[in-house]
Amino acid sequence: MRERLAIEGDLAQRTEFCGMIGRGPGMQELFDLIRRLAPHVRTALITGETGTGKELVARALHHEGPRRVRKFITINCSAVVETLFESELFGHVRGAFTGATENKVGMFEQAHGGTLFLDEVGELPALVQAKLLRTLEAGEVQRVGSLEQRRVDVRVIAATNSNLTQLVAEGTFREDLFYRLNVIPIPLPPLRDRREDIPILTQHFLERLGRDLVPPRPNVGVSQEAMRQLMAYAWPGNIRQLENVVERTLAFSQGRTQIDVADLPPEIQAAAEPGLAVRVAFPDDGIDFENYVHDVERELIRQALRRADGNKRRAADLLQLKRTTLLEKMKRLQP
Structure with missing residues (x-):
């Protein structure tokens, strides 16, 4: 025994990689894919059922890439109050809204030079989807209540257990944002x-x-x-x-x-x-x-x-x- x-x-x-374990061909292919992508990828979309290890894959992409010594910031999009989404991601200036008593640095700015992991990205409100698309395309954020555009250099990895293609068809997720996030699709197999x-x-x-x-x-x-x-x-x-x-x-x-x-x-x-x-x-x-x-x-x-x-x-x-x-x-x- x-x-x-x-x-x-x-x-x-022998079959462990960045906290993930798998000896079957599917997982070995995933490990190889992460090794190949990590040095280069700037945007990726990880899909898979609940409990398949999406955050572990995101952390592996960060750890195996050139940004490993910089911050890895996580936001669970399904756990943020809708009215606070914009402030959480992009920050705000003092007086931008009731209760904004001081300037706040958003998660994009916190992750500057590193990686921002957007878990359950399918839960993003429509307004935030539009601002996220602009940030991905322009590399700039605008704090709530401010006209100033701030440059950010962030690798964005999104994950979802939802069918984003279906959400696009239903009109609840922007098609242009979907294609912008889905540059590198990484599907995870269920157990x-x-x-x-x-x-x-x-x-x-x-x-x-x-x-x-x-x-x-x-x-x-x-x-x-x-x-x-x-x-x-x-x-x-x-x-x-x-x-x-x-x-x-x-x-x-x-x-x-x-x-x-x-x-x-x-x-x-x-x-x-x-x-x-x-x-x-x-x-x-x-x-x-x-x-x-x-x-x-x-x-x-x-x-x-x-x-x-x-x-x-x-x-x-x-x-x-x-x-x-x-x-x-x-x-x-x-x-």
Whole structure:
């Protein structure tokens, strides 16, 4: 058990990049993309479901680029009161409005020379969208209540879990701003499309969260049956949900060195259908963890294809995968 945990920990280290973990082809391609873009990109749009790690990608672009020693400023656009948006982003001068008792430096000016991360950019009010577009195009900001234009040199990275194309069609998001932000699109895959990463992500969270416990428990593992359930679950909350589940299971495992199915939340216990996962007896001298995970994936794909009468698109739907992802996995998992 200790040797297996050590192997999994080493694997997590080799597949970690700027706080992100992934050994599958999708994440490795993302890591390569970040390395290529970071030295040059000035504007990027990161898209993905809630909990997929959009802020980590933004921080990686900042850290791997020439602005790494300058500030990284974050604003959550869904958490700012609409009437204060303009002041938060662009600043204001004293007397600009009731309560403006002193000058305020906006986030664009704070991020001068560095990076401004606009999280949930789809929530921006229409007026602020217009001013943001001008700032991106002219490199200038105008504080509320002032006529002075101030030069700013800022890399802008935006992120959203909304469909901006649909918001543009509905008229709630400016088309010109969308194209200005979408210079470099960076889509993030949901966890259900990268199930091969679930074991090392789980082990990573177990080790990190276990070290913070009193007393520390950094060497907790996961039983094969529990891992089958984790890999069969759809993870609507993605990596953030997985981290929360790991934290919960550590609490429910009550000092034991192994997480079992009974420690998992009910919805995850019920996720896998009986007989769907590969049945492998655990030998006395251990198991090849990576090959076992590959066997689980291969069996899931085989069962889905059988139910879909060989139709790959329908099999992909059954597995909640993109068809291209399924084809990629089938090629990689060929014996």
